[in-house]
Amino acid sequence: MTTSNWKKAFTQLDEKPDVKRKYIKHNSPKKRAHGIATRSCKLCGSHRAMISKYGLNVCRKCFRQYALDLGFKQYR
Ligand SMILES: [Zn+2]
Structure with a gap:
């Protein structure tokens, strides 16, 4: 196991x-009511570095991967 x-x-x-x-x-x-284990990335399942703003609910790694597809733009 x-x-x-x-x-x-x-x-x-x-x-x-x-x-x-x-x-x-x-x-x-x-079963958790609140805490880190209640939130997980909907793409990879990770619990770390979650971005829930705008209802994204993805981790930072998946956000970097799909940000351009979602319409985000990086300012320099
Ligand atoms: Zn992820």
């Missing part, structure tokens, strides 16, 4: 429903 996706173990646990139920009870990620 990796920390990136806690549901990867489901492929093995489908054979054992009771063990799977216990696994879900103790290993499912906590």
Whole structure:
């Protein structure tokens, strides 16, 4: 199992429903009401350096990649 996706173990646990139920009870990620984990980049899923202004909800790396397509212009 990796920390990136806690549901990867489901492929093995489908054979054992009771063990799977216990696994879900103790290993499912906590539902967050606020904080850094509630916001993620809608393009790459990163939680770091979010730009939510104008309803973008993308990280700075994806913003740099797609800024010209979105109509942003860099002043020098
Ligand atoms: Zn991103």
